[in-house]
Amino acid sequence: MSVVSKAVPMEAFPSLEMVEVLTLKYYPAFVLAIIAFGLFNVLKTKYFGQIRIHYPNNVVVNVPKRYLSIRSQRVGQAPS
Numbered sequence: 001m002s003v004v005s006k007a008v009p010m011e012a013f014p015s016l017e018m019v020e021v022l023t024l025k026y027y028p029a030f031v032l033a034i035i036a037f038g039l040f041n042v043l044k045t046k047y048f049g050q051i052r053i054h055y056p057n058n059v060v061v062n063v064p065k066r067y068l069s070i071r072s073q074r075v076g077q078a079p080s
Contacts, residue, residue: 045064049064050062050064051063051064051065
């Protein structure tokens with residue numbers, strides 16, 4: 001876009017100038033929102049996306065909900 005802006009005056013793109021101002025003004029809020037969204041997903045998976053499986057000999061394994069019982073044995077190194 002910089003090649004076009006050098007050849008064509010900025011008056012030809014009034015909306016581009018408004019978008020640039022908004023981008024520079026709200027850039028920190030946008031970055032903060034992305035970080036917050038990522039943190040929310042990590043915490044949601046850690047605390048709400050896991051189940052606890054109890055095996056004999058008091059072995060407890062926390063695995064993601066999408067794992068099958070055989071896969072959870074491998075992940076948690078539980079006895080088969």
